[in-house]
Amino acid sequence: MNETILLKMKNIHKRFPGVNALDNVDFELHAGEIHALLGENGAGKSTLIKILGGIYRADDGDIYINGEKKEINNVFSAQENGIAIIHQELVLVPHMTVAENIYLGREPMKGKFIDREMMNSETEKLLKTYSMCFTPQTLIVNLTIAQQQMVEIVKAVSSNSKILVMDEPTSSISDKEVNFLFSIMKTLTAKKVGIIYISHKMSELWQICDRVTVLRDGRLVGTECVNNITKDNLISMMVGRKLEQYYTREFQSGGKTVLRAEHLCDGEMVKDVSFELHEGEILGFAGLIGAGRSEAMQCIFGLKKKYTGSIWIKGEAVHFTSPVDAVKKGLALVPEDRKLEGLYHIQSVKYNATIEVLKEFIKGIYLNKKTETDIADKYVSMMNTKTPSLNQPVSHLSGGNQQKVMISRWLATNPSILILDEPTRGVDVGAKAEIYSIMNYLAKQGIAIIMISSELPEIINMSDKVCVMANGTVKECLPHNKVSQEAIMKFAAE
Amino acid sequence: MDNKGKSDIKIKQGAYQYFKENMGIIIAFIVLFGFLALNPITMHAFLTSQNMFNVLRQISTNMYLACAMTMVIILGGIDLSVGSIIALSGCVAAACVVRHGMSIPVSLIMGIFVGLLFGMINGFIIAKTTIPAFIVTLATMDIARGFAYVYTGGSPVRVVSKAWQFIGAGYIGRIPVPVIIMIVLLIITALIMNNTRPGRHIYAVGGNVTAAVFSGISVKKIKFQVYAYSGLMAGIAGVVLASRMYSGQPTAGNGAEMDAIAAVVVGGTSMAGGSGKIGGTIIGALIIGFLNNGLNLMNVNSFWQYVVKGVVILLAVFLDFVRNNKK
Numbered sequence: 035m036n037e038t039i040l041l042k043m044k045n046i047h048k049r050f051p052g053v054n055a056l057d058n059v060d061f062e063l064h065a066g067e068i069h070a071l072l073g074e075n076g077a078g079k080s081t082l083i084k085i086l087g088g089i090y091r092a093d094d095g096d097i098y099i100n101g102e103k104k105e106i107n108n109v110f111s112a113q114e115n116g117i118a119i120i121h122q123e124l125v126l127v128p129h130m131t132v133a134e135n136i137y138l139g140r141e142p143m144k145g146k147f148i149d150r151e152m153m154n155s156e157t158e159k160l161l162k163t164y165s166m167c168f169t170p171q172t173l174i175v176n177l178t179i180a181q182q183q184m185v186e187i188v189k190a191v192s193s194n195s196k197i198l199v200m201d202e203p204t205s206s207i208s209d210k211e212v213n214f215l216f217s218i219m220k221t222l223t224a225k226k227v228g229i230i231y232i233s234h235k236m237s238e239l240w241q242i243c244d245r246v247t248v249l250r251d252g253r254l255v256g257t258e259c260v261n262n263i264t265k266d267n268l269i270s271m272m273v274g275r276k277l278e279q280y281y282t283r284e285f286q287s288g289g290k291t292v293l294r295a296e297h298l299c300d301g302e303m304v305k306d307v308s309f310e311l312h313e314g315e316i317l318g319f320a321g322l323i324g325a326g327r328s329e330a331m332q333c334i335f336g337l338k339k340k341y342t343g344s345i346w347i348k349g350e351a352v353h354f355t356s357p358v359d360a361v362k363k364g365l366a367l368v369p370e371d372r373k374l375e376g377l378y379h380i381q382s383v384k385y386n387a388t389i390e391v392l393k394e395f396i397k398g399i400y401l402n403k404k405t406e407t408d409i410a411d412k413y414v415s416m417m418n419t420k421t422p423s424l425n426q427p428v429s430h431l432s433g434g435n436q437q438k439v440m441i442s443r444w445l446a447t448n449p450s451i452l453i454l455d456e457p458t459r460g461v462d463v464g465a466k467a468e469i470y471s472i473m474n475y476l477a478k479q480g481i482a483i484i485m486i487s488s489e490l491p492e493i494i495n496m497s498d499k500v501c502v503m504a505n506g507t508v509k510e511c512l513p514h515n516k517v518s519q520e521a522i523m524k525f526a527a528e
Numbered sequence: 529m530d531n532k533g534k535s536d537i538k539i540k541q542g543a544y545q546y547f548k549e550n551m552g553i554i555i556a557f558i559v560l561f562g563f564l565a566l567n568p569i570t571m572h573a574f575l576t577s578q579n580m581f582n583v584l585r586q587i588s589t590n591m592y593l594a595c596a597m598t599m600v601i602i603l604g605g606i607d608l609s610v611g612s613i614i615a616l617s618g619c620v621a622a623a624c625v626v627r628h629g630m631s632i633p634v635s636l637i638m639g640i641f642v643g644l645l646f647g648m649i650n651g652f653i654i655a656k657t658t659i660p661a662f663i664v665t666l667a668t669m670d671i672a673r674g675f676a677y678v679y680t681g682g683s684p685v686r687v688v689s690k691a692w693q694f695i696g697a698g699y700i701g702r703i704p705v706p707v708i709i710m711i712v713l714l715i716i717t718a719l720i721m722n723n724t725r726p727g728r729h730i731y732a733v734g735g736n737v738t739a740a741v742f743s744g745i746s747v748k749k750i751k752f753q754v755y756a757y758s759g760l761m762a763g764i765a766g767v768v769l770a771s772r773m774y775s776g777q778p779t780a781g782n783g784a785e786m787d788a789i790a791a792v793v794v795g796g797t798s799m800a801g802g803s804g805k806i807g808g809t810i811i812g813a814l815i816i817g818f819l820n821n822g823l824n825l826m827n828v829n830s831f832w833q834y835v836v837k838g839v840v841i842l843l844a845v846f847l848d849f850v851r852n853n854k855k
Contacts, residue, residue, distance in 0.1 A: 337742065357744030367742065375742045378735040380803045389732055389743055392725040401723040443743075 039101065040065040040228040041086075041197050046095035048081050048252075055081040056092070057252045063197065063228040068219060070231045070239050070260070073249035074272055074490065079232055082249070083199055086230075087119040088112035099197070118190030119199040124182050126174045133157035133170035136189045160188050164218050180211035187218060191227065198222065199230045204238065216242050234322045236265055236527045248272055265527075266520070273490060273519035281495035282471045284478070285514050288312025288498060290348075292482045293451055295334060298343035303329040305506030307343070311451065311482045316473060318497030319486040320522045326506035327486045328370050331453050335367045336360040347451070361390065366449035368440050370456045370486070376440045379429040383421050384410040386428045387442045413442035418468050434465025441469070445476075452476065453484045458492060470496060490519045502526050552847050553796060553811045560818055570825040579821070581704055587817030588706040589614070589765040589781075591810070593788035594795075595717040596758035598809045601792050603754050604734040604801025605661035609650060610762035610788060612672035614781025617643040617766025619676050622685040622776030625692065632691050639770070640763035646672055647759015651752035661755075669785070676778040684775040696771025706768050713761070718806045726753060735802030790837075791816055794844040815840070 041063040048056040056078045063069050073079045084090040086097070088109045097104050099115050106112050112119075126135045133153045134141075142149040142156070157170035166184055174182060183203055190198055200219075204212045219229055219242060231243060239246055239260050246263065248255040248271040255271045293311040298304055303326035311317050319327045333341040336354030345352050347363050354360040357367070369375035378386055387410040388395070395405035410424050417438040421431055428439055437457065444452065454473070458466045473496060477483055487493045493500055500512045502525035509525040547554075564574045573579055593610050600607045621639025624630040630638070646668060653664045698705045721727040729750050732740045740747055765784070770776045795812030797804025819840055823833045 336744075356746070357742065358746065361744050369739075369742050374736075375738050376736075378732055378739060378802065380735055381731060385728070385731070389728065389745075392728055396723065396725050396728075399719045399723045 038065045038226075039063070040067075040099070042098040042101075043082070043086065044096045044098070046082065046085060046097075047093045048078075048085060048090060049093055054252050056085075059095075059249065059252070059254045061247060061254075062257070063230060064244075065196070065226040065228050066223045067245065068223060068229045068231050068243045070233065070243040070246040071249070072232075072236075072239075072246055072268065072272060074488075077249040077272075078252040079249055080201070081252075083119065083201065083230070083232070086112065086117060086197075086199065088117075113193070113195075116194060116196040117199070118193070118195035118197070120183065120186045120190065120201065120203060122201045124179070124186060126182055126185060128175045129173060131171050131173055132161070132168065132177075132185055135174055135185060136160070136170075136192055138189075140193070156192075157188075160192055164188060164221060178207075178211070180207040180215065183207070183215065184218065187222075191222065191225075196226070197228050197230070199232070201232045202234065203231075204233060204235060212238075234527070236268065239268075269520055269523045273523065281492075282467070283316070283474050283496050285498055286314055286477070288315030288482070289480065291346075292348055293334070294344075294346040295330075296344045298330055298333050298341060298345070299506075300329060300333055300338050300341040303506055304333060304341070307333075307503070307506070307508055309501050309508055309511065311484060313450075313482055314477050314480045315498045316477050316483045316485055316496055318493040318500040319484060319503060320488075320490065320493045320500055321503035321526045323488065325503040325526070327503050328455050329506075330503070331367060331455060331484065331486065334360070335365055335453065337367075361447060364448075364450035365453070366444035366447055366451070367453040368437075368444055368455060368457060370459070372436055372440050376443075377428050377436060380427055382425045383414060383419070383428050383431070383439055384424040386439050387414055387424075387446065390443055391446045409446055410442075413446045414439065416445065417442050417472060432465075434461040434469075437461050437469065438465065441472070449481065451482045451484070453486075455486045456488065457485060458487070458489065466492075490522060493517075493522065494519065550796060550805070550808055550811070552851060553794065553808060553815065553844065556844065556847075557811050557815050557818075560815060560822070564818065564822045564825070567826075570822060573825050574822070577702070581702070581707065583817050583821045584707045584710070585704040586820070587813050588704075588710040589769050590784065590787045590791060590817070591710045591813045592713055592761045592765040592768075593758075593784060594791040594809050594813050595713055595806065596754070596761040597785075597788040597792045598717070598795070598797055598804055598806050599721065599730055599754045600661075600758050601789070601797050601799060602734045602801055602804045603730050603751065604737070605654065605751070605755070606665065606789070607650065607755060607758045608662065608665040608785050609646060609668040609672055610758060610765070611781040611784035611786075612669045612676065613643045613646050613759060613762035614766040614769055614784055615676040615776075615778050616646070616672045616679070617763040618770030618773075618780050619680050619685055619776035619778055621767045622687050622770050623679065625687050625689065626685055632689065636695065636767045636771075639767040639776075640760065643763015643766055644756060644760045647756040647762070648752070650759060651755030654755055655748040655751040673778070680776065680778045682778060684773075684777045686775040687770075688774070693771055693774060696768045696773070706772070709764070709768065713764070714806065714810065720757075721806055726750060730754060731802060787816065790841050794841060796848060812844075815844070 039062060043061040046056050046059045059078065059082060061082065071079050081090065085092045088106045088111055091107065097106055104115050106115060127138065136157050137153050142152045154170040161170065164184065168177060168181060174185065177185065203215060222229065243260050245257060245259050246268065247257040248268065250272060290313050291310050292313050296308045298307040305326065307330040321327050332338050334345055336357045336359055339355055352363060384407065388406055391409060394409060395402040407424065414424065419435050419438040419442065421435060428436060431439065457469055461469065473483060485496060494517050498514050500517050500522065501508045502510045502512065502522050504526050512521060564570045597607060617639040620642045621635045624635035624638045625632060650665055650668055653659060654661050695705050700708055721730065729745045732743060732745055733747050733750050737747060766781065769780055791813035792809050793799065794815055795808030797808060816837065819837060820833065823836060
């Protein structure tokens with residue numbers, strides 16, 4: 035392995051309001067190396083990558099490329115410096131050909147016109163080099179996700195990128211395609227390209243990577259050669275943080291079974307999910323992104339039209355195909371992505387908080403504005419939501435307060451089963467603590483709560499039981515006293 | 529909790545805020561009205577009750593369409609077929625009297641029913657498929673217009689009964705019947721939008737359709753209902769217009785959909801969906817109506833009137849754009 039240092043990021047600092055996203059982080063990439071970047075969600079991986087890609091600017095710190103100090107101020111200057119980032123969400127133009135995408139913005143010209151022949155023949159050469167089985171004239175829409183990734187890679191390499199960042203490239207492709215991807219990565223490293231590889235699948239590290247850097251809470255934990263380190267070492271590097279004090283959970287053993295699911299399968303992400311939920315219990319669902327946790331809950335809530343398996347609510351067999359029916363049986367689901375799936379942004383806090391319980395104050399054409407305000411006020415202040423008024427557009431609130439409005443909306447339905455999907459994502463620490471204490475209060479009232487979360491400390495400190503999911507199945511159900519970050523990671527990363 | 533007292537005060541402030549949000553078009557309307565009332569060329573003819581009722585009668589059919597169009601646009605859609613539905617409904621109603629000897633109330637109901645039927649077809653296709661509303665209603669626009677020509681052979685179906693003219697050209701007291709119908713329809717529409725569950729759901733679907741699905745709102749049902757309502761309103765507009773013109777005319781309502789859209793947009797409803805109020809649309813339709821009236825009173829060449837109308841629409845939405853950008 036060649037030891038030339040291709041990229042050096044030194045003393046990188048990045049602060050966001052309320053958070054130190056990166057605190058004095060160093061990172062080094064050799065030419066011809068595949069360097070894994072590991073860390074939990076929120077550890078600072080994506081911030082570091084965005085600084086490298088010119089999307090964010092570091093508050094402090096230097097970037098050296100080939101030993102030369104460089105200023106990377108925007109995406110363009112990152113590209114100028116040979117940095118290419120392949121994002122999780124692909125950014126190709128779907129109805130253009132492979133060749134047109136590869137040469138987008140730098141089309142070869144013949145006089146005033148695009149030189150299509152040259153573009154296609156050059157692309158063909160590139161595709162041959164990497165033994166791709168599609169032609170330059172193929173439309174992007176007709177390619178598989180894996181093939182589209184290949185196009186991204188070819189595009190990056192064709193513009194002479196020397197530093198390639200791959201953000202979870204294997205999260206949505208099959209094993210066979212993964213192997214092909216790895217072989218291409220090997221071809222690239224032979225050409226002295228340095229690859230920064232982000233993945234949640236730990237087993238891949240020993241297959242493909244040379245070194246690994248672990249970040250935690252915005253700080254550098256360490257950089258190691260993969261051959262000198264075990265999976266257990268890595269896990270403890272990733273999760274070895276002290277638990278915060280703001281978990282106010284009084285654990286309890288649940289009462290009667292209120293929800294039982296057996297062999298749920300939606301034919302896609304959810305393969306075989308079974309579990310039981312009891313009165314007054316908080317059941318945590320841990321797992322990596324793409325494990326099928328949200329999708330399993332969407333089956334239960336009637337958001338998936340087609341799924342198999344059995345669900346019982348309080349002993350009664352149900353099969354919802356619409357959330358309306360699920361809500362009638364006392365279910366509530368606060369979705370993962372509140373911006374996309376939850377909020378009516380331009381509408382007021384009041385509108386957002388009461389949309390589920392219109393029946394209680396609208397009878398035919400008779401609208402009782404006082405009841406409406408009372409309901410909104412009751413739940414919005416129960417959640418301690420900070421808003422100048424109930425008529426404030428919900429888009430003007432902070433993330434934490436928006437989430438509180440979302441929870442208010444569903445509390446107003448008096449649910450007996452409350453499903454919270456990533457209840458504290460993008461929520462500041464203070465609001466988090468408040469959400470935890472509300473969850474504790476609700477559980478004491480006998481409400482059964484399912485909490486999907488990718489934050490391990492939250493899962494561990496709030497859940498009476500934890501179901502760990504991987505690849506669409508529940509791998510293990512751990513009672514509170516057996517839960518540890520290591521135990522969860524063991525089953526989740528299988 | 530001291531939160532409670534505070535929020536009561538804030539609600540009253542919300543009413544002010546609503547006025548403030550619509551201030552732009554309200555002022556525009558007052559300026560236009562004041563100009564026409566004080567301008568020496570127009571002042572004598574303008575401020576007569578006859579002229580006022582005339583204007584209201586002229587804008588009434590546009591207002592029927594704009595009522596439903598407000599809902600359609602808040603829903604995030606568009607309905608281009610309403611102008612053609614006006615023609616078909618009017619022709620069917622007139623033909624029911626003349627050709628089939630039906631009584632006038634039954635004929636009117638038949639005409640309105642044709643409108644509703646087309647609205648339901650629009651709604652059904654838009655709800656069940658992902659074909660854009662623009663395309664669906666563009667197609668049904670041609671279909672309805674075509675049927676109107678085929679059904680009448682291209683010439684007007686004249687009705688020579690006095691009773692036929694009642695809903696379009698009649699009066700109750702001094703108030704023209706179409707204006708009374710307009711007021712009734714405005715009240716019904718405002719009640720639906722502000723005071724009913726489907727009304728709230730329209731905002732939800734237009735504002736964030738994914739969230740609406742997660743909220744358990746039946747998106748398909750709402751879409752179907754709104755387009756059906758739009759067809760119904762076009763049907764009513766069609767028979768009222770046919771009554772006023774003593775005939776069902778296959779060319780009637782040409783471009784009426786655009787006037788309705790203009791009223792809605794000038795009234796401050798966003799084409800992106802999710803926001804808007806019927807109160808804004810009323811003022812929007814009034815502005816366009818009084819503008820037409822004023823230009824006529826000032827003897828402006830009718831070709832130039834198009835130019836002026838277009839400029840005013842552009843100006844209105846531009847002001848809206850400036851105000852939104854400031855926020």
